[in-house]
Amino acid sequence: MAGEVIYYSKALIPTLRETPAEAELISHKLMLRAGMIRKLAAGIYNYLPLGYRVLNKLCRIIREEMNRAGAQELLLAALNPAELWRESGRWELYGPELMRLEDRHNRQLCLGPTHEEVITDLVRREVRSYRQLPLNLYQIQTKFRDEIRPRFGLIRGREFLMKDGYSFDRDDASVEETYKLMYQAYRRIFERCGLRFSVVEADTGAIGGSFSHEFMVLANSGEEQIVSCPSCGYAANLERTESLSPDSISYQQVEEGVSDNLLNLEKVSTPNVKTVEEVCGFMDSQPQELVKTLIIMADGEPVLALLRGDHEINLNKLQKLLGAKDLELASPETIERVTQAPVGFAGPVSVTGYRLIADLVTKGMRNFIAGANENDAHYRGVNWGRDAEPEQFADLRLSKTGDLCCRCRSALTFSRGIEVGHIFKLGTKYSEALGATYLDDQSKKRALVMGCYGIGVSRTMAAAIEQSYDRYGIIWPVALAPFQVIVLMVDPLDEQVRDIAVHMANSLKAAGLEALLDDRDERPGIKFKDSDLIGVPLRVTVGVRDLKSGVVEIKARKTGQSCKVSPEHALEKVLELLKGLQAE
RNA sequence: CGGGGCGUAGCGCAGCCUGGUUAGCGCGUCGGUUUUGGGAACCGAAGGCCGGCGGUUCGAAUCCGCCCGCCCCGACCA
Numbered sequence: 001m002a003g004e005v006i007y008y009s010k011a012l013i014p015t016l017r018e019t020p021a022e023a024e025l026i027s028h029k030l031m032l033r034a035g036m037i038r039k040l041a042a043g044i045y046n047y048l049p050l051g052y053r054v055l056n057k058l059c060r061i062i063r064e065e066m067n068r069a070g071a072q073e074l075l076l077a078a079l080n081p082a083e084l085w086r087e088s089g090r091w092e093l094y095g096p097e098l099m100r101l102e103d104r105h106n107r108q109l110c111l112g113p114t115h116e117e118v119i120t121d122l123v124r125r126e127v128r129s130y131r132q133l134p135l136n137l138y139q140i141q142t143k144f145r146d147e148i149r150p151r152f153g154l155i156r157g158r159e160f161l162m163k164d165g166y167s168f169d170r171d172d173a174s175v176e177e178t179y180k181l182m183y184q185a186y187r188r189i190f191e192r193c194g195l196r197f198s199v200v201e202a203d204t205g206a207i208g209g210s211f212s213h214e215f216m217v218l219a220n221s222g223e224e225q226i227v228s229c230p231s232c233g234y235a236a237n238l239e240r241t242e243s244l245s246p247d248s249i250s251y252q253q254v255e256e257g258v259s260d261n262l263l264n265l266e267k268v269s270t271p272n273v274k275t276v277e278e279v280c281g282f283m284d285s286q287p288q289e290l291v292k293t294l295i296i297m298a299d300g301e302p303v304l305a306l307l308r309g310d311h312e313i314n315l316n317k318l319q320k321l322l323g324a325k326d327l328e329l330a331s332p333e334t335i336e337r338v339t340q341a342p343v344g345f346a347g348p349v350s351v352t353g354y355r356l357i358a359d360l361v362t363k364g365m366r367n368f369i370a371g372a373n374e375n376d377a378h379y380r381g382v383n384w385g386r387d388a389e390p391e392q393f394a395d396l397r398l399s400k401t402g403d404l405c406c407r408c409r410s411a412l413t414f415s416r417g418i419e420v421g422h423i424f425k426l427g428t429k430y431s432e433a434l435g436a437t438y439l440d441d442q443s444k445k446r447a448l449v450m451g452c453y454g455i456g457v458s459r460t461m462a463a464a465i466e467q468s469y470d471r472y473g474i475i476w477p478v479a480l481a482p483f484q485v486i487v488l489m490v491d492p493l494d495e496q497v498r499d500i501a502v503h504m505a506n507s508l509k510a511a512g513l514e515a516l517l518d519d520r521d522e523r524p525g526i527k528f529k530d531s532d533l534i535g536v537p538l539r540v541t542v543g544v545r546d547l548k549s550g551v552v553e554i555k556a557r558k559t560g561q562s563c564k565v566s567p568e569h570a571l572e573k574v575l576e577l578l579k580g581l582q583a584e
Numbered sequence: 585c586g587g588g589g590c591g592u593a594g595c596g597c598a599g600c601c602u603g604g605u606u607a608g609c610g611c612g613u614c615g616g617u618u619u620u621g622g623g624a625a626c627c628g629a630a631g632g633c634c635g636g637c638g639g640u641u642c643g644a645a646u647c648c649g650c651c652c653g654c655c656c657c658g659a660c661c662a
Binding site: 014016017018019020021022023024039041042148149151274275276292293294295296312313314315327328329330332335339342343344345346371398488490491493522523524525526527528529530532541543544545546553 | 585590594595596597612619620621624655656659660661662
């Protein structure tokens with residue numbers, strides 16, 4: 001890498017002592033304070049030199065790994081004609097998140113939120129033969145999404161930097177190879193960034209198979225909940241997690257050690273007792289003895305979903321099961337219409353005309369409590385078969401703490417993450433819609449099999465900070481740091497200090513490192529604070545005090561550990577420390 | 585989209601409820617003196633269409649209406 005020295009006195013690094021009121025999230029606050037970014041409008045940011053340096057570090061790593069994996073970089077148009085999006089059907093499907101605009105001739109355009117259409121169009125024009133395959137193309141570009149609610153600074157913006165890649169293969173076997181290559185490339189990218197991350201299985205939608213993974217940077221502020229198994233390596237998004245309830249036999253069975261001692265169905269008057277908690281309190285029972293009934297609107301049709309009282313529904317699972325496009329909780333009016341009772345008294349007994357789906361866990365339950373579909377009444381002693389029978393038992397529940405891995409039965413771990421990468425096999429969805437075909441070795445026309453691979457570059461920068469900071473500021477991993485070293489002159493007016501510091505910075509540069517030379521005529525305190533805030537991994541402090549003893553101080557940002565060495569040995573020491581930091 | 589909050593100097597805020605004469609404070613900025621190893625002290629100075637438009641009033645940062653911008657929460661608990 002080419003070395004560099006930047007003089008702080010000439011650099012635009014407008015640090016802030018106080019946090020602008022607009023920021024909530026740590027990464028957002030610190031990036032503003034460190035002078036890395038400034039907001040232009042809601043969800044839209046300018047990158048100042050310091051922030052841009054970090055972004056470029058990320059891009060460089062991404063490029064190197066993508067190229068190594070055989071992908072080629074290109075740059076696609078950001079402004080897309082509507083016709084192309086109409087061809088794929090997404091002009092209508094994408095919804096208000098698509099930034100649409102018109103030109104002076106009233107032609108409709110959009111700003112690309114992703115580029116399947118554009119790349120597929122390009123490839124369908126240029127690729128004809130299997131001999132040209134496989135082809136793997138990527139770009140790093142600003143994307144536009146008109147988010148409902150931009151928030152969290154760079155984590156959810158309306159304009160953001162993204163690496164998006166698309167692969168074109170002859171068949172499934174071939175795309176699987178490409179997919180594996182990309183998976184490995186992604187692992188390498190995030191490893192090289194020095195990030196702690198987890199790869200989770202993601203929803204594959206209609207395509208099926210294990211062909212989608214999300215790369216999550218682990219951070220407590222993460223939007224996504226991740227469930228992982230420490231013993232077998234299974235990891236998934238909470239919404240997609242399949243897990244075993246540790247107590248999936250009924251409470252009654254556990255209590256009595258019998259399974260088929262069926263009690264009579266008994267209607268109990270429960271005036272104004274509606275929630276699970278209220279019912280339990282009223283009947284002196286546990287949520288595990290109760291089956292709750294949720295009325296869900298699936299594409300406008302009410303469906304009754306049954307879950308154990310202490311479990312939550314996972315709408316994604318239900319949606320998948322039903323094959324529905326749109327799911328939402330039914331309105332109170334609908335609930336009254338369906339159950340003939342106010343909200344709070346729904347149950348499975350004597351329901352007709354609606355689909356009834358019960359969670360697997362409820363299958364083993366006996367003599368449970370449920371709403372009576374009647375104002376102020378519940379049943380107790382409800383049993384499947386005799387009193388009610390769902391159309392099917394299926395996995396509907398949201399995994400919860402204490403659940404076991406369904407592969408190896410170990411206890412699952414719950415954590416939070418920020419999605420920074422997503423890879424998936426697209427199949428022929430876009431190639432068929434846009435007619436992107438090739439001739440195979442039998443002269444037969446076939447649709448290209450696609451994969452797509454994204455990395456949120458600007459978001460990754462924010463995620464790195466979420467994962468590594470302290471009360472003084474950012475702590476960059478060496479690979480992403482805007483500079484590896486800051487050389488700080490305590491007394492910039494002193495000739496000897498200046499000479500030694502400049503020489504130090506230049507020798508760092510000669511060694512291929514990027515150095516920030518703080519030559520500002522500021523008080524030492526300010527310079528130390530700024531140095532900590534912007535998070536440069538190593539600091540070399542040159543001042544008259546230490547020079548009297550013939551030394552300079554080298555301090556690691558992360559550990560706070562420092563040592564004093566002679567100026568002649570400083571370079572060597574810095575290189576050694578950096579090596580140690582990178583090896584972590 | 586629903587709910588809540590905010591908009592006053594580059595940044596952080598007070599003033600507004602209860603209208604009144606030069607609109608304040610801290611930080612930052614500029615000049616000066618003294619300082620100089622963890623955000624200095626003193627002296628002096630610059631910097632505001634109080635988000636915009638309209639209304640009420642003798643008089644509006646302050647009251648009312650509309651608009652714009654920004655932030656937060658929510659859109660899975662029967």
